[in-house]
Amino acid sequence: MPTREVTLLILPGARGSSPVEWLISGAREAVALDLIEKAGRIEAISRIVVATPSSDFAARLESQPALVKVELLDPADFHFGLCLWDLIERYEIGRLLYFSGGSGALLSEGELAELAKLLLEEEQLFLVNNFYSTDFLALAPAQALLPLPPPESDNRLGWLLWEAGFKVAELPRTAATQFDIDTPTDLLILKAHPATGPHTRGYLSGLDLDEARLGSVLRAFTNREATVLVAGRVSAQTWRYLEEETACQARVFSEERGLKASGREERGEGRSLLGFLLEEVGPERFFRTLSKLADLALIDSRVLFAHMRKWPTAQDRFLSDLLRAEEVQDPEIREFTAAAREAPIPVILGGHSLVSGGLYALVELAWQGKSLERRVRPASLPIRMRMKE
Numbered sequence: 441m442p443t444r445e446v447t448l449l450i451l452p453g454a455r456g457s458s459p460v461e462w463l464i465s466g467a468r469e470a471v472a473l474d475l476i477e478k479a480g481r482i483e484a485i486s487r488i489v490v491a492t493p494s495s496d497f498a499a500r501l502e503s504q505p506a507l508v509k510v511e512l513l514d515p516a517d518f519h520f521g522l523c524l525w526d527l528i529e530r531y532e533i534g535r536l537l538y539f540s541g542g543s544g545a546l547l548s549e550g551e552l553a554e555l556a557k558l559l560l561e562e563e564q565l566f567l568v569n570n571f572y573s574t575d576f577l578a579l580a581p582a583q584a585l586l587p588l589p590p591p592e593s594d595n596r597l598g599w600l601l602w603e604a605g606f607k608v609a610e611l612p613r614t615a616a617t618q619f620d621i622d623t624p625t626d627l628l629i630l631k632a633h634p635a636t637g638p639h640t641r642g643y644l645s646g647l648d649l650d651e652a653r654l655g656s657v658l659r660a661f662t663n664r665e666a667t668v669l670v671a672g673r674v675s676a677q678t679w680r681y682l683e684e685e686t687a688c689q690a691r692v693f694s695e696e697r698g699l700k701a702s703g704r705e706e707r708g709e710g711r712s713l714l715g716f717l718l719e720e721v722g723p724e725r726f727f728r729t730l731s732k733l734a735d736l737a738l739i740d741s742r743v744l745f746a747h748m749r750k751w752p753t754a755q756d757r758f759l760s761d762l763l764r765a766e767e768v769q770d771p772e773i774r775e776f777t778a779a780a781r782e783a784p785i786p787v788i789l790g791g792h793s794l795v796s797g798g799l800y801a802l803v804e805l806a807w808q809g810k811s812l813e814r815r816v817r818p819a820s821l822p823i824r825m826r827m828k829e
Contacts, residue, residue, distance in 0.1 A: 445486035446556045447533045447582075448479045451523070451594075453541035454493050454515050458755040460624065460762070466643055467621050467630070468541035469497050474637030475539060478549040480505055484556035489531060493518060521590020528582045535559040536582035540594050542621025543575035546635045546801065551616055566606045568598035570613075572675070572698040573792055575620045595700045613677045615804050619797030623761045625790035628654050629801050634808075650762075654802075656786040660736045661686045661806035669733055671714055672740020672795040673697050685803050691734055696743045705746050715747025723779035731784035738788045740795045741776075748772065761789045 452472045455465040472490060479485045488508045492498055493515035501510045509531075513523065528536065537555055544552070555578045559565060567578040574597040579585070588600055602608045611617045616635070621627065628651055630636050631644040660666040664687045670679075671693040679692050695712045699705045718726045730737050741760065745752060752760070752773050759767045765778035780787040790798065 446484050446535045446537060446559045447531060448475070448485050448488045448537045448539070448556075449524075449527060449533070450475060450488070450490045450539045451520075451541060452490070452492050452494075452497065454518070456754055460758040461754050463624055463627065463647065464542070464621060464758065465494070467627055467640060469494070469500075470640040470643040471542055471545045471621065471637070472497075472539075473500075473639040475544055475547075475552070476501075476504060476508060477637070477639070478547075478552050479556075480507065481549060482553045482556055484553065484560055485537070487531075489527060491523060491527060519590065520593050524594075525586055525590050528585060533582045535580040537576070537578055538594070538597075539576040540620070542626070543569070543619075544616075545621060545630055545637070545640060546616040546619045546633060546797075548616065548635065566601050566608045567611065568601075568608060569611050569617045570796070571598040571602070571608060571610050573673070573700065573796070574598040593700065599698070599702070613675070613681065613796075613800070615797055615800035617797075618678075618793075619801050620793045622791040622793040624649070624758050625761045625788060626793050626798055629798050629805070632805055633801050653786045653788055656736055657738065657788060657802055658806040660688050661803055663688055666736070667691060667734045669693070669730060669737040669739075670795055670799065671695070671737065672743045673699060673792050674740075674795045674799075678796055678799055681800060681803070686806070696746065699743065699746060708746075708749055710743065710746025712743050712747040715744050718744060718776075719748070723776045724782075727779050727783035727785075727787060730787075734785065736786045736788075737783075738790070738794055738799070739780075740792055741789045742791050744776075745773070757791070761791075763789070 450472045452468045479488055491511040491513055493513040498510050498512045559578050559580050565578055565580045568574045569576050573595045588604055598608050628649055660668050666688040668688050669691045674692055674694040682690050696710055752770050756768050756770050756773050760773055760777040763781040765774050768774040768777055
């Protein structure tokens with residue numbers, strides 16, 4: 441019989457098979473440790489379950505308090521949906537706080553406590569951080585998921601609940617609710633952000649990451665004369681935030697929202713206006729053209745890859761984000777990455793997080809210690825959760 445207690449469930453994810461993938465998995469595990477530490481001080485959270493395919497990380501968790509339960513997964517036989525469904529059943533989870541690896545990295549203890557409190561108060565709650573690309577959720581009753589088809593990834597969880605007829609609510613968009621570790625670019629942002637937890641900060645301090653381009657972004661956001669180009673899966677809320685909270689001008693190409701959650705990526709249906717330009721003129725001229733439109737570009741390159749019908753390995757994606765073109769195996773991705781690195785303007789490559797939570801976090805970082813007025817000062821309105829009817 442499902443209990444009324446709140447269970448925090450964390451799936452940090454697999455470690456991958458290359459050094460550049462290990463950078464990401466190490467950061468996700470550090471974020472999990474920070475979440476565990478915060479949750480351990482929250483009375484409303486009665487149990488913490490961590491499901492990991494890493495025996496090393498599982499061993500590290502043995503020193504955690506008794507409320508932490510560890511599940512060692514078989515990486516060769518892992519399916520996200522089947523794993524989540526199984527854990528809900530076996531642990532008889534009634535009220536679920538789920539976090540993917542790397543999500544919640546900037547969430548405060550108070551915000552985590554508020555989510556747990558909501559779960560205790562509401563008989564039915566279907567609350568996600570992002571409807572189109574879910575990274576964490578608060579769910580009561582958790583058994584509502586069990587009759588649904590288990591998805592390959594958590595991106596589809598909000599979409600799946602909505603398709604089943606549930607009223608899905610979305611948290612207000614902030615750096616804390618939207619930031620997620622998808623790529624090495626996110627590690628650069630996390631390393632600089634003051635809300636990063638102690639375990640994560642300690643891990644990132646030992647990494648040799650080139651932070652020069654990040655500085656270009658921060659300077660541009662507070663420069664009235666600068667123009668920043670943002671391209672990819674940019675939501676209307678994020679675009680509005682950029683307009684209201686930066687001093688610079690912005691060019692936004694919002695394309696392929698819900699690319700994964702809708703299944704369009706899997707079906708090879710991704711289309712991009714910038715992708716057609718890239719296809720037509722080639723990478724070098726593509727970035728030269730962008731340099732005539734902006735002083736800096738932040739690009740969710742996965743939309744371009746989907747347009748190119750490219751499904752590069754995690755290793756190639758991450759090396760491309762780091763602009764280490766010579767190490768990229770796929771020749772087209774290598775050429776694209778080299779052109780981005782040599783572009784006339786600074787180019788920041790990443791995934792969805794770069795143009796969602798990463799962008800919120802970058803804007804917060806940009807204004808640290810600055811007194812310049814931002815572009816717009818909107819009237820204060822009550823914060824409401826957005827409902828998907």
